Amino acid sequence: MQLSLVDCSIVHPYGILHDVLVRVAEIVFPADFVILDMEEDREVEPLLLSRPFLATGRALIDVEMGELMLRTH
Numbered sequence: 111m112q113l114s115l116v117d118c119s120i121v122h123p124y125g126i127l128h129d130v131l132v133r134v135a136e137i138v139f140p141a142d143f144v145i146l147d148m149e150e151d152r153e154v155e156p157l158l159l160s161r162p163f164l165a166t167g168r169a170l171i172d173v174e175m176g177e178l179m180l181r182t183h
Contacts, residue, residue: 111123111126113144113146121146121148123144123145123146124145124146124147125145126142126143126144126145127142127143127145127180128140128142129141129142130142130143130180131166132163132166133162133163133166143180150176164180168180168181169181
């Protein structure tokens with residue numbers, strides 16, 4: 111799989127998380143997340159993830175390394 115970004119560059123996903131349960135208000139639905147390995151760009155707004163979402167994904171955050179990992183099992 112390859113993705114065409116808004117700047118017309120082509121990237122290959124690092125991986126895909128399938129059927130992750132996402133809750134919005136009282137609705138829970140499965141969603142797929144495409145994982146990209148991208149360079150840091152201070153001009154781009156960061157993706158904000160809520161605490162409940164991070165808890166559902168059993169997130170591991172390494173601030174020093176700048177990494178966030180969501181476990182699927």
